[in-house]
Amino acid sequence: MIPFSPPRIDDKIIEEVTAVLKSGWITTGPRTKQFEKDLTRYCGNKSTVCVNSWTMGMQVFLHWWGIGAGDEVILPAYTYCASGNVVLHSGAKLIMVDCNSDDFNLNIKAVEAAITEKTKAIIPVDIGGWPCDYDELYKIVEAKKHLFRPSNENQEKLGRILILADAAHSLGASYKNLRVGSIADVTVFSFHAVKNLTTAEGGAICFNLPDDFDHDLIYKEFCIKTLHGQSKDALAKTQKGAWKYDVEEPGFKCNMTDVQAAIGLIELQRYEENLERRKAIFHSYQSTFESKSWAWLPMFKNEKKESSYHLFQLRINNCSEQQRDAIIQLISDKDVSVNVHFQPLPLLTAYKKRGFAISDFPNSVSLYSNEISLPVYFDLTDDQVNSVINAVIESVETVLNL
Numbered sequence: 034m035i036p037f038s039p040p041r042i043d044d045k046i047i048e049e050v051t052a053v054l055k056s057g058w059i060t061t062g063p064r065t066k067q068f069e070k071d072l073t074r075y076c077g078n079k080s081t082v083c084v085n086s087w088t089m090g091m092q093v094f095l096h097w098w099g100i101g102a103g104d105e106v107i108l109p110a111y112t113y114c115a116s117g118n119v120v121l122h123s124g125a126k127l128i129m130v131d132c133n134s135d136d137f138n139l140n141i142k143a144v145e146a147a148i149t150e151k152t153k154a155i156i157p158v159d160i161g162g163w164p165c166d167y168d169e170l171y172k173i174v175e176a177k178k179h180l181f182r183p184s185n186e187n188q189e190k191l192g193r194i195l196i197l198a199d200a201a202h203s204l205g206a207s208y209k210n211l212r213v214g215s216i217a218d219v220t221v222f223s224f225h226a227v228k229n230l231t232t233a234e235g236g237a238i239c240f241n242l243p244d245d246f247d248h249d250l251i252y253k254e255f256c257i258k259t260l261h262g263q264s265k266d267a268l269a270k271t272q273k274g275a276w277k278y279d280v281e282e283p284g285f286k287c288n289m290t291d292v293q294a295a296i297g298l299i300e301l302q303r304y305e306e307n308l309e310r311r312k313a314i315f316h317s318y319q320s321t322f323e324s325k326s327w328a329w330l331p332m333f334k335n336e337k338k339e340s341s342y343h344l345f346q347l348r349i350n351n352c353s354e355q356q357r358d359a360i361i362q363l364i365s366d367k368d369v370s371v372n373v374h375f376q377p378l379p380l381l382t383a384y385k386k387r388g389f390a391i392s393d394f395p396n397s398v399s400l401y402s403n404e405i406s407l408p409v410y411f412d413l414t415d416d417q418v419n420s421v422i423n424a425v426i427e428s429v430e431t432v433l434n435l
Contacts, residue, residue, distance in 0.1 A: 038410050059290060084236050101124040108155075116199050157170060219239065222236055230301060261283075349433075352429075356432050360432045
């Protein structure tokens with residue numbers, strides 16, 4: 034069976050993790066700090082805090098930014114449930130908007146229409162690694178500054194709605210020659226096992242707020258906030274006579290460990306190699322499927338954007354949801370694993386119960402109903418790529434009677 038997205042675990046990773054285990058220091062320590070510095074250098078942002086998941090990174094940030102009851106946060110309906118869950122847990126009202134008709138990213142006009150005096154943040158989601166239209170988002174929040182009502186010092190300093198990027202898929206993607214991480218005010222990455230870069234589980238908060246924010250201070254605040262509000266981490270307390278600490282606030286517990294960071298350091302060192310292989314797989318799919326009238330191919334590069342090549346989201350023209358599901362079954366019967374990214378939030382029970390209706394998001398329905406994500410990962414061989422291609426073509430043309 035050709036798997037969908039296994040992590041790249043090889044001798045380099047195993048040796049580095051083994052070195053951590055033998056070092057006597059496995060929780061947050063020197064490797065985590067180095068990984069944060071290397072990520073900051075790679076993305077070009079101002080500071081980075083590593084955490085144990087995208088979800089907790091976003092959750093802690095929303096708390097720090099002061100988003101809660103009475104506030105509104107705008108989010109695309111087409112995303113994974115984590116994006117919406119963190120907003121609900123913050124106590125804010127989730128405002129969903131539809132995606133574009135030709136790609137999976139949130140629709141700018143729908144965002145503009147959704148902004149009110151209660152809007153505190155917009156969370157664009159770079160689905161599949163394809164960056165959102167950040168310039169247009171910034172133009173909107175500047176044009177709507179007169180509506181913005183800050184509720185704390187940080188919000189007042191920014192003076193507008195925050196752009197808070199969900200970049201779970203898009204490490205290494207670029208927008209106008211800037212890497213994702215250095216575009217939005219704040220960007221949160223995921224390093225889950227299926228992502229381009231993994232730390233098994235993990236994530237990072239990349240800060241890129243305007244220059245009048247003290248990013249060194251923010252970094253220190255988040256190191257405290259992600260460790261129960263404790264004034265010293267475990268490494269600091271090992272110094273002679275330095276056992277005593279304070280708890281400055283009731284914080285969270287979501288720090289990244291050195292075991293995780295060890296994986297991430299190797300992954301980041303060879304990340305360009307990873308991207309090149311993923312790009313080659315994309316081109317193989319593209320060059321074959323572009324001759325098929327039933328294939329609607331994803332965008333992955335234009336004059337302004339380049340994807341991180343995370344998901345090859347193939348769409349099948351003139352295909353119903355039931356036919357799509359039948360195609361997936363036939364592909365699976367040929368020992369190829371594929372997936373669907375994603376079920377729009379209003380299709381899920383948790384969101385239906387909160388009054389969201391999928392009929393309000395026609396573009397999301399249209400994209401979801403005929404989407405199939407194909408395997409893309411470093412160790413996928415050319416022979417396996419050909420097997421995927423053949424399985425897809427045979428399955429689509431069987432179901433559609435072509």
